[in-house]
Amino acid sequence: MKAWRNRFKRTCSWLIILLACMLAISACGSISVKVPEEIDMGSTEEHSHLEHGSQSAADANAVSCADLTEPASTGPVRTFDLTAAAASLELNNGKERKAWTFNGTTPGPELRVREGDRVVVNLLNKDIEKGVTIHWHGVVLPCSQDGVPGVTQDAVWPGERFTYEFIARHPGTYWYHSHQQSSEQAEKGLIGRLIVEPKEETFHYDRDYAVTLQKLNDKDVLTNGLSGGLQLDAKPGETIRLRLINAYNLVQWMGIAGTDFQVISIDGQDLNEPDKLRGEWIPIGGGQRYDVLFTMPNQGQVQVYSKKVSGWKITLGEGQAPKKLDNDAPVFDFTDYGAPKADGISPDMKFDRTYDLVLGPVNINGKSGHHIPPIMVKEGEWIKVRFEHQLGSEHPMHLHGHLFKVLTKNGKPLTGSPIYADSILLFKGDVYEIAFQANNPGLWMEHCHNLGHAAAGMTMMVNYEGVKTPYRVGTKSGNIPD
Ligand SMILES: [Cu+2]
Known part of the structure; x- marks a missing residue:
């Protein structure tokens, strides 16, 4: 009897320890990196607080991201209005859910344009107290249109408007989402699709469907809403x-x-x-x-x-x-899928700069958020980035403003179709090398698109020399771009 009781006690204490560990781990997952009062993401070093001075501010000849806009064009213009608003939605299963919506739905309206169209989107924030922006995920566009609060614009507060304008140069499947506190806002519903139809079809098809997979409030599994x-x-x-x-x-x-x-x-x-x-x-x-x-x-x-x-x-x-x-x-496995096609970009070409990024559970090179020094580039340079995923769950690493080419996986060059992308998915143990040309001057985020990881600090910058920003990240401005 006594032996049984002792065993019961031991089991209980192990269970309590296990429970405490699980609680600690789950708490860690939701802790965001501490947001400082004010930081300049355009500086060239580890982003220091402004009272310590900022290097980009010292560069009088630097061009402002705010001035990097889409030049005038003569092609077709497509205009859309998107209103961000809190709503109570009745799902098709009869359940009532609180959501943050574009034009009353989540996902918001599908924006379908044609390659070469000038896309104009008038955003109105009706009542999202925390502010909103729209990031055009995967779209190569001018810095001022990238929708990153505190870097490319200020968050759009209730009652305010912001107009996005860019030319849809690359056909393909894209999406948009708020980049203000995106881990919370995308989950609450501020997302939508952007489809750029090609001028000339590479593939023939009778029907074209786009489908968004989403977990509203991290709870309701929705397929196109x-x-x-x-x-x-x-x-x-x-x-x-x-x-x-x-x-x-x-x-x-x-x-x-x-x-x-x-x-x-x-x-x-x-x-x-x-x-x-x-x-x-x-x-x-x-x-x-x-x-x-x-x-x-x-x-x-x-x-x-x-x-x-x-x-x-x-x-x-x-x-x-x-x-x-x-x-x-x-x-x-995309590393040996399809047929090769020469484009002059290969692992053994000469790169102007090479960066090594070692990914931990929610950090990069052992650092978090604004403590991670930016990747510095100069317009025209070829950049190689080596990602090594050492610890934790998978990381879909996303680069703004550019398409990169995947060069190698685990040291082996790709042998099939060239793969151009804006994200690379790494599982623990994976090593990938990617290459891109610095051909779009600006200040660009590079972050994990598990947005919980981004909020926890897995986010850094790719900054062009000679580009600065008038906007600031931090609690003072309220711009929080995780
Ligand atoms: Cu991640």
């Missing part, structure tokens, strides 16, 4: 382009059942001669987009679905459901 999955029209024999947008923080392993498919685009950028695949899981990191192309079978449905989250399910066509993928089916 719907709970319980999405049903899309498709007839036997039709070719479908399906644009998958992961607006959630964690990687989603997406399966396609019932047909062969091709991955035709990653982060909006077309792949060269993509092979046909069947029965592979596609890992889509937070913020990433994968476009897949497939032909509907003569009979039955096609299903596209997440391996782990049952609500993220897209059903196309009518009839019998297809057989699902095995959990241990192979994983799509």
